Amino acid sequence: MPATKPPAPPADSAAAPRYRWLADELLQTIERGSFADNQALPSERELAETYEVSRDTVRKAVRYLEERGVLYSDHGRGTFVEPSIVRNMSRFLDSFSVDTAARGGLPGQKVLAIEPAAASMAVAGLLGLRPGEALLRIKRTRLINGQPVGLQDALLPASIGQGIDRAALEAAGSLYRLLQEKGIVPAEAIENLTAAAADSEDAELLGVPRGTPLLVCERVTLSERREPIEYCLMKYVPSYRYSTRINRHSNAL
Amino acid sequence: MPATKPPAPPADSAAAPRYRWLADELLQTIERGSFADNQALPSERELAETYEVSRDTVRKAVRYLEERGVLYSDHGRGTFVEPSIVRNMSRFLDSFSVDTAARGGLPGQKVLAIEPAAASMAVAGLLGLRPGEALLRIKRTRLINGQPVGLQDALLPASIGQGIDRAALEAAGSLYRLLQEKGIVPAEAIENLTAAAADSEDAELLGVPRGTPLLVCERVTLSERREPIEYCLMKYVPSYRYSTRINRHSNAL
DNA sequence: TAGTGGTCTAGACCACTCG
């Protein structure tokens, strides 16, 4: 029996599901460097025995880590550790603040305007409103380490923007955090990216010459109930990079 | 017994797993318009009975459709149809040709160069090679309905590029299709996006003025075995749009 | 409280990969 590492059966009391606990366990093992890139993990049956869970629970844990870009598995071969380029590439919906912090930057914001607005036809369509309905507009510059890197112009249905003011937003530091405190949880978003030249307003706010190419991202965010929460138009300076991970997978579970 | 729609138990012979068959079945029902946006599906237990499969198989099918942006489920509430804005937003790794066709455009390409090259330090790092190792460089303009919309400059390890020439590429219409015929299957990719101004070469090839803002996308594609297949630098004209779907599943804030 | 999805189990068999 290995004395140093008792496999530690899951705590049967607390809130975390077993497969999640296992996933954490495996993740820590990997991050501790016990497995090289592309190295095979023990087989599912073996892991099930070691950690004293059912094979199905092991599969859930593995699948969880696959979604997060930590593991991948191949039919008759085994389960492997994703190469480090792929690992920790989140592919989830983070707020600017969380994302920036994860990259080792200090996120910040400067609130330019919080004001009522009326829905245009285009925005009404996206937010499921009628043209002219009341919106709250929040315009900010986003900063990394004090430097402006992006402009965000968000439009929320008035019902959702209710009670949001400059003070609250600056205190929360993140619009998503503020919404979450109100029980509105962003669950999904669709995004659309292009490039465009900075107009004179963009240029001034971002401190770049007019005509500078910007990464333009439109986003519609939906709640858990799939009610539109926000339409946001974002423009980023060329030094800002947007990363994703995509997988082909016609397979699933 | 409903006469019009016999629930049809799965064909027990052919190649498709049962949950996949169920998923297709459900997808067709949805696309036929039998369910409105955000409408609840029958419960898992009910579906299991109707389609004569186990509840777990139903759950796998639902999971499969969740990944594809067709369904979402909420704990105590039920399983629902994603609103149409979200549905069919693929989030998978398609070749330019497949993606363009899916958007209703006619994809095309003009091969500018296929030539040997040597790995720079930067590219060597990404492709897991040593600087100076042999590469195949494939430079193309990509067309939609005959109009140039993007420039792709791909670098493949010589071992993978082996045997690729202009004729083969033009015949296949797509690099991915050509690789697939050779048994090399792209499984995953990581991407990095920014904006940049068109230099004079870009401008000429894309038929836009110098300085036009372009959407720049770097991509590293990995095989099923997670061997680097390709590093590709892509530059797209502002009219081209890059779409994604992101979800915020069960991660911590 | 009734109904829903979420977790977990134990066991069986299939499909694939590789020596």
Place this chain on the structure above:
DNA sequence: GAGTGGTCTAGACCACTAG
């Protein structure tokens, strides 16, 4: 052929949401 992941089942209980 031995070992791996993939599919499927049947049943149990928990956690959440609603009327």
